[in-house]
Amino acid sequence: MIDTVNKDARDHTLASTAWKAIIQDYDIMDEISRKGYYRISAKTIKKYREPRLMAKWDSNENLPAALRDRHLNILPVSRSEYLLSNVDLYEPLPEFITTEPGNLHHIKQLDLESLDCGNITSESNAINAMVATGTLDRFLGNDDRTVETFNGRMGTDAFSFDINRYSGGSLTVHVDRAQMEIDGGFENHKNVIIIEAKNVLNPDFHIRQLYYPYRVWLQRVNKPIRLIFCQYYNMMYRLIEYRFTDPMNYSSIERVSSAYYTFQDISVTMRDIIKLWKSITPVPDVPNSDIPFPQADKMDRIISLMEHMQDNEPMTTADITDYMGLDVRQSNYYASAGRYLDLFERQSHGSTECTLTSEARRILSLDYKKRQLALVSKILSHQVFHDFFSRLFIDKISPVRLRSEATTYLEQRNICNHTTSGRRASTVLGWLKWIGTLPEFTENQ
Template identity: 50%
Template sequence: MEDKANKAWTDLIQEYQIDNAIKQHGEFIIQAKDIKKYREPRLMAKWDSSESLPTILKKSDINILPVSRSAYVLSNFKLYQPFPENDINTVKYVPPLPLESIDFNNLSTESNAINAMLITGILDDFLGTNNTVETFNGRMGTNDFSFTVNLTNGGKRQVDVQSAQLEIDGGFENDDSIIIMEAKNVPHPDFHIRQLYFPYRLWCERVRKPIRLVFSQYIDSIYHLYEYEFAKEDDYSSIHLIQQRNYSFQSSAISWDDIQRIIDSNSPEIDDNYDDTSIPFIQADLFTRLISLIEQLDKVPNMTSAEIASSMEFDIRQASYYSSAGEYLGVIERPLRGHSQLSLTGIKLMRLKLRERRLELIKLIVRHNIFHDLLSQIIDTGEFPSREAIIDRMRRYNVCKDATTLYRRASSVSGWLRWIVTLPDTTEEFE
């Protein structure tokens, strides 16, 4: 839970005067045993996306890296790489194989998603190679190595590592290269570069073949694959994107005509008036993250806010926001305080194929006046509404009172609309 980690880091920063140490010396080395006095180090030092960082670390502009199995370095490091805007609408349709031991429509774990990607040839297609096989994965230890990393003030700092621990989701080899993969089944706006860099440095010392680095996000039945490389082996911050592509085992082709038909045949029935509804207006910017939560609740029928936060790799506050967003759509219900489960509508939704499920989600969204109006406007004008236009429409429907909250929730409206307008895609056949 973020609150526990935040309190523990607040106490640690105060006890060891970490802020002052970083200002004076540029860094602070903390031992795992000192962290453990407050909380288990594994729960205090591994933040795979910047949004999962405890609030005190964000406010203090502090990030953390392992430098051994028993110590960490804290400084004003820039450690996260944002994913590019996924504006590539082309999705390659990959026919699933007639296998009984794997359900291509229900790849519930990261390892299942990797297996399916490998056996169907998706990874080979993405890399432009043949005969790629999995050869390693799991926890490993690095050798000793050093690197430079960018700081938030524009400078650089050297970090020296002595046998730190790492974990690799998938390691592969073919005639041309070694491939290291990090895989996630929940969406995030960025990732901790360490997840690729530490394995990269380890295997640079072990093999002669070139190393290729792949990050996979399997979200809403679609693989979003990204290939990265480091321009300089000893520069953590030299990471850059090489290519990105999308794949799916289900046809997801949705046209603007499909969306227009939904608009025409579904009159809005919910006006979101602040004074008349018990369900708060949405404050959940990433619609794909709501879909991931629905998928999680389909696997685990009832989850607490803490379990949702842990599974989705975000904090308790976001768990509440996204559960509320599911209530707003009518796919999640919370019969007990702090507990979430799928409603009957949510259960039926998850029994649909990808294309039909997405169309049903659009129907549920446009039941609300504000989305029906704004989506109709997008179709009529061909232009996406500005933040100010969204806020004006929210005021018209008396969505919320506070000006700051209004502005913040406009981001969620924009995020949900963007999810819809990027659905019309070009589906390519897989060869």
């Protein structure tokens, strides 16, 4: 298994290696320091690697090290050319779960045979269900029916815009017939609406995914345009509306409003969780196990991957990397964490292909509340998490102290060594914090 995973990891670093070579061969950094940017053709990139594997990074977190370490980003400016510069292309996203009171709304499911609102597994189905149930109209505050009128891949018109640079100041960028893709375009009697949909959780998103469609349709329609970023995760929608305060400035994006919607009863309480914790007899972690102690802090990402995998299994390490928008090492941590929780399994010894376990399929078939409690049970069945649940939620110790105590705990029991114990203690804290968000989210509604 290790040799195959390392092979995939080496393959994934090809993008960074190729960019490092391009930057050196074409003296790109010197030209950027003089002009503020470097325009590079797809033909030039292809000499090193396929452009489609070198130029599309939906999250800043997924940028190749050769670009990220130099504070460079890449932006398509035509069908055959890209711009490299130290410009800021991404907008940070708040944590998915919010405790803002009154921000969660229940959606009534429709009795439709061709659309199962309780089992949404793709971005397109998420949009279909959102429109069919009136959720989009509810978020928009629209009293008229919104209909879909355009979507898919298309080219931009010619336009220019300013964008902020990391080093200060701004850069003017010219775009003409660059390729873009629109997940959903809608219209009602008041507005044209553009939606970018995701069913993967990233810490930020590429502003271009909203800005390019916005600029194109700004020149084609007279109605005001509303821009919606939609996430569907763990049986719940989050809709965030954005606007550009200056249409000619890419960096003028700002959040207008947000809301959560669900088809499910989400009434998980801390009493439910403590009752479950008391009922569990945990199993100690075994040192030197075939499945290492997890180093994947965000439980949300494991759930998101589990949901995605049910329609896309088996998934290789490369598939998981592409889906999660992380590098291979981090993606493998999350795949391994899923195995630790008995949610994922390897198809065979030495294989990099992951599938869902029968237990994961059972959990995915449950309603929201039962699903969350089942996942909590998977976590708390491990001795480390069971013990520190008590420390955090019963004894009320601070997160800083918990991380320190968990680091010592892991080392003393030879679960991991001094080099990795701190990072794995962060996972203990991260998963327990996720458990804590479940009743917080419910009780603040």
